[in-house]
């Protein structure tokens with residue numbers, strides 16, 4: 755069986771039906787509304803909404819220090835309000851057709867060890883064969899995009915040199931100085 759068919763069969767066996775509860779978009783648990791996004795996704799959402807990059811994306815909230823005064827984080831996440839994703843309004847995603855990979859594939863993810871399943875009230879629900887196939891397809895595409903993003907970040911980071919007091923976001927396209 756090819757990888758996509760095998761994945762679709764696993765998803766079908768686990769079961770999933772979105773209940774549209776919006777829990778994956780709200781801060782119902784620590785960082786449960788944290789949606790990582792890459793430059794391509796940010797640009798797509800900017801194009802769809804007419805908003806600017808820094809309005810819709812904020813630095814991923816885990817920073818490291820290089821011991822020379824530079825703080826950095828790897829990548830971006832969608833901007834959040836105190837209790838939800840900025841795009842959740844009246845329980846609905848306002849950028850549904852342009853939503854990021856994470857939102858398209860939740861509560862599933864493909865890690866190095868294979869399929870991961872996160873907490874979700876929709877698990878166990880009835881999913882049609884075509885939907886399971888579409889989800890499997892999206893999961894494989896997401897994994898390829900994440901692997902490419904990770905490799906590009908790693909390559910860029912390897913070329914960077916310490917340069918004093920500043921705070922950076924490093925992504926696949928380079929780095930953005932947010933302070934300093």
Ligand code: SF4
Pocket residue numbers: 778779789832839840841842843846847848849850853854857
């Ligand atoms: S982009 Fe849409 S689906 Fe994704 S977390 Fe925000 S409101 Fe939810």
